[in-house]
Amino acid sequence: MTAAALEVLKSVYGYDAFRGPQAGIVDHVIAGRNAFVLMPTGGGKSLCYQIPAIVRPGMGLVVSPLLALMADQVAALRQAGVKAAALNSDLDPDERRALWSAVETGALDLLYVAPETLMRPDVLERLRRARLSLIAIDEAHCLSQWGHDFRPSYRQLDGLVRQFPATPRMALTATADEPTRAEILAHLDIAVADSFVAGFDRPNIRYAIEEKDNPRAQLKEFLARHEGESGIVYCLSKRKTEETAAWLRGEGTDALSYHAGMDKAAREASQRRFQRGEAVVMVATIAFGMGIDKPDVRFVAHVDLPGSIEAYYQETGRAGRDGLPSDTLMLYGHEDIALRSRFIEESDAPDERKRMERQKLDALLGLAETASCRRQVLLSYFGDRCEPCGNCDTCLEPPKLFDGTVAAQKALSCIYRTGERFGQAYVVDVLLGAENDRIRQFGHDRVSTFGIGTEHDNRGWRAILRQLIALRFVDVDLAGHGGLSIAPAGRDFLRDKPTLMLRQPRAARARRHRLERGTAQSTVPEADRDLFQALRQKRTEIARLQNLPPYVIFHDRTLIELAAARPGSRAEMGRVPGVGEAKLDRYGPAFLAVIAEHG
Known part of the structure; x- marks a missing residue:
C-alpha cells in the first residue's frame, strides 16, 4: 500500500485502514492500470477512484448518471477538503467559465460529469487538453444491454477508449451478473485480469418477502417498526405511487412521491427533501434511486414485484449504506407475476432478449417462493455464496x-x-x-x-x-x-x-414477521443515547445553515463513535473514525462543546 494513499485516507476521510479489497484496487489504479470494480452498495466504491484521483497527477474524471447525485458527492468532497466540481447544464455562464478555468489550470482533483454532457465534441476537445489522472464510470451496469437499467447514453462511452487511450479507466457497479460483467469489460476494453469482484453480501440488510394479503395493512405494520426513520417504498405505476404517498400522509407519515410523470422541478424538490430529511419516506417508481447517496435509509419496501433480481438487489441495496442494521419487505401476488410476464411478451424486444427476461423473472420468483435462506438464493444468482444468514424471514421463521x-x-x-x-x-x-x-x-x-x-x-x-x-x-x-x-x-x-x-401459507397474523430489528438508535448503548441524539441535533443545525444533507457533515456511524469515545480535545476527536482534518477544523469546536455539555 502506498504511503500517499494511506495519508489521504487518514487526513481526508478520517480512517486508519482500508476495507476489504479497497487497498488492492487503489494500488492497482495508482500504478496506472485499468480496473473493473464490483462491490456491494455501501462497500466503499467511491474511495477506490477518489483516492487514486487525489494521489495521481492530474484530475480524475467521474461519469455519473444523475445531477442530484453529483451535487451531493461534490458537496461531501468539498466538506472533506477535496477540490471537486460538477459539469452540468444547470451552471450559469460565469460558473461554467470558472469551472473550465479550474480544469485548465489543474486546480481540480475530481470533475463529475453526466455521459450526455461528456460525449459532446466541445467537452471532449477541452478535456483532451487537460491532464486526466483517471476516468471512472460509475453505475457501469447502465452500459450493458443485459443490465437491468441499460441507458443508450452510456453505450457512447465506448468512445473514451479511443479518445483517452493512455488514461486508466475504471468501471464501477454494485449490480452485474455474468453477462453484464462480460459486456462492460468488452466495451471499455478492460482485461478480465483487471477485475475486482468483492462479493454481493450486505449482511446488515434483513430480507423479507410476503404474499399480498392486505397490502396497505402489511405496509403500515412494516412502517410502524420504522417510526422516525427514512426509507423508500417502491410501486410499479405512477398512479399507485401518488395514491400510496397520499394515503401514507393521511396516516401521519411524512411521505413524498417521485415518478417520471412529474415535472423536473417537482422531482428535484422531492429528492432534495428526502436527501436532507431524517424521517422522510419516499414513495417512488423505479425512476427514483440510482446513485442515491443517502447513508441512513433504514428500510426499503416493494409493494409490487420488481423487474428482476438485479433490480431487487440494487433497490434494496439503497438501505443501510452506512453499514447499520436495515430492513426490507417485498409484497407480491399472482397479478404481479402475470403483469411482469405480459410486459415481457408484449415488448418489441428480440426473441433472445425476451428469453433472457423470462429467465430473470423465473429467478426472481424462485427467490420469492424459496423455503431456504433468501440470502443464499440471492447471492447464488450472482455467483456468490454464504452460509444460512440468520437475518432473513425464512431463516428467522422457517416456512413449512x-x-x-x-x-x-x-x-x-x-x-x-x-x-x-x-x-x-x-x-x-x-x-x-x-x-x-x-x-x-x-x-x-x-x-x-x-x-x-x-x-x-x-x-x-x-x-x-x-x-x-x-x-x-x-x-x-x-x-x-x-x-x-x-x-x-x-x-x-x-x-x-x-x-x-x-x-404452506402462514396464518394471516402469524405471517407478519414481528421480528426484533436493529436500528441506528438501538445500536447505541443506553448510556450514550442522549449524547448521540444531541450530536444528531447539532449536525442537523449545521446542515440546515449550509443547505446540505446532514450526512455530508458526519454519518450516523461517526456520531455513534463520538458518543462512545466522548473526546475532550481536538486531538482525541481526530482519532475517531470518519473525522478528517478539514471536518475537524470546521466542526470540531461545535461537536466538542456538545460532548462537554453532556459530561
Missing part, C-alpha cells in the same frame, strides 16, 4: 412445506373443467363449492371439481395457485380478464404426476 401434488392436480383440473377462461377468485370458489348465481349460471356446480378442495381455505388456494403460476404451470391472460389456463408445464405435470412440494 407440504406435499402439494394432489392440491396442484385439483387446481389444474378445476381450471380445465371450467374452460380455462376464469380468474383466480372464480376457480377458488368452484374448488370450495361456493353457492352463488355465477357458478350456477355457467353450470359449474355440476363439474367434477366443484367442492373437492375444502381441505384448504380461500387463502390456502390463492397461495397454491400463485405458486403454480410462479412454476409456469398456469398462465394468466391479463390482456383479457385475468383468466387462468394450463401452461405446457402444467399439462406435463398432470400427465407425469411427479411429487410437488409447496409452501
